Amino acid sequence: MQIYICVKHVPDSAAHITILDKNRIEENVNFLLNPYDEHAITESIKIKDKYPGSEVIAVCLGKQDAEKTLRSAMAMGADRSILIASDALHDSIATARILKAAIEQDGNPGLIFTGKESIDSEGMQTQFRIGALFDFPVATNVVRLDIEADAVIVDTQMSGGIANTYEMTLPCVIGAGRGLNTPGYPTFPDVVKSKKKPVKKIALTDLLVETAHSSTNIIALEPLTQTRTPEEITGNAKEIALKIVNILKEEAKVI
Amino acid sequence: MMKNVGVIIELDNGRVKESNWGMITLARQKNTKLFAFVINAAPGKLKPALELFGITNIVDICFAKDWENNPAKNPAVWAKVLINVIKEYHIDAVFGLSTAMGKDLMPRMAALIEAPLIMDCFSVDLENNLAKTSQYSGKTIATIKLTGDVLLFGVRPNCVEPVEAQVSSEILKFEGTHIHSKGLKVIKAGDTDKSSKINLAEADVIVAGGRGMKNAENFTLLFLCAQKLKAALGASRVAVDSGWVPYSMQVGQTGEKVSPIVYIACGISGSVQHFAGMKTSGMVIAVNMDENAAIMSTCDYYAVADALKIIPELTKLL
Structure with missing residues (x-):
């Protein structure tokens, strides 16, 4: 079975974000593999261990520098990868079309993984769009996965610790959630090995993807400024507790 | 039009x-x-x-x-x-x-x-x-x-x-007749109708604990306080990764993103990733022993104190 993992090259969540021209970020910050995608890779490797002969392929739409993220994916165990190089920002509608074309051109997906969302655009939807384009079933925020001959059983995390259990036919699309597994850090030999694994580079224009009639475009980006002015609550434990109660009552009006 | x-x-x-x-x-x-x-x-x-x-x-x-x-x-x-x-x-x-x-x-x-x-x-x-x-x-x-x-x-x-x-x-x-879903079957739908637990994402008040709570048992103190406040219980990633509380309680970048009227952070330092999940809260009250913790300068009210001592007092008053 061929397992495709759609990965994204995103700014480190701890990076300081500077906005340029009021509509894009200064990209001179540390970029890395989207954290949720690590769970997708880890799960793919587990499936490959269960079904020897499977192939795990990481796919990324991003700038040339995204090769770094693909190397990370391969250090974590992906066999090879595909980079669709593009400097432009693509919305989830276009991204899904492009990823679908790249996967279709490359092989025959038995499973497609994504992270449940990317930590930069936080759109939460590309997995569903890929599923719809392929006409594959989709589950997102998957925290448990059992694979059988022609179906998968997944638990998806709902609110308050509640899970839904779905059965999906194969092929299908899985949006990996954080509870799915614990990604391991690659060892030094893994990293060395990943440097020798192949990265297939495709030009976006070669995929001949038609432009969708719908889109989402970022027209302005501004920093979220903190406007809070902290005020200290002093006293002993009892006095502090009493002051908090007063704030909750008088100011916040929640009790 | x-x-x-x-x-x-x-x-x-x-x-x-x-x-x-x-x-x-x-x-x-x-x-x-x-x-x-x-x-x-x-x-x-x-x-x-x-x-x-x-x-x-x-x-x-x-x-x-x-x-x-x-x-x-x-x-x-x-x-x-x-x-x-x-x-x-x-x-x-x-x-x-x-x-x-x-x-x-x-x-x-x-x-x-x-x-x-x-x-x-x-x-x-x-x-x-x-x-x-x-x-x-x-x-x-x-x-x-x-x-x-x-x-x-x-x-x-x-x-x-x-x-x-x-x-x-x-x-x-x-x-909605004759519509089926090809490929996806529901085996078990978690009973979201049971509202015994207050939903984190929709709660008006959240009481959350972090590293300063020290262990799983101390979260009971927060739970009792949250119950009195009709608040939901949240946690930072440290508390989740330490195994004190389940992942479903995590607030932050890789957890739940919340905007309650009041967010009470107990023993939470306030990492960038934690802020990503709660910065749109109406009011933030922080209780932390460390006056230099990031959260102390980005909240509305702060007390330099041990949350393990403040919370039981608060619960008594509610």
């Missing part, structure tokens, strides 16, 4: 969840006609409340009982039925809550008709087709232009103050 705007009503035990009212208020804009999409409920009971918030058309979506595979709980079936409703009533824009349910439903709908969708938005301008949402771990606010025949908005719970606007409404019956 008049726009037909649909709102997907999220129910809890047959009642309209509180967070719907703010969402409806956001959807009610100049030149809009509001359609409430009510799935598998008794719309007659909900009618007076929906009318109070400006809903003129209630679309009562019911499923035939003889369907296989529990379609009533199948998000793939719901998405298809809702797309039919959108077509039937010439809906221009759809609002839903960006809750766990919304996150499993709205992207399915958007994908089926390749419509633009912004999840977790807190501001929508239907005249110019713009939505605002946070990006880059909550460090920026993006204004996004949507282009398409039907626009979808997943609204962050609690982001808009509910405002009433009394109208009268009619109920339109919509039979």
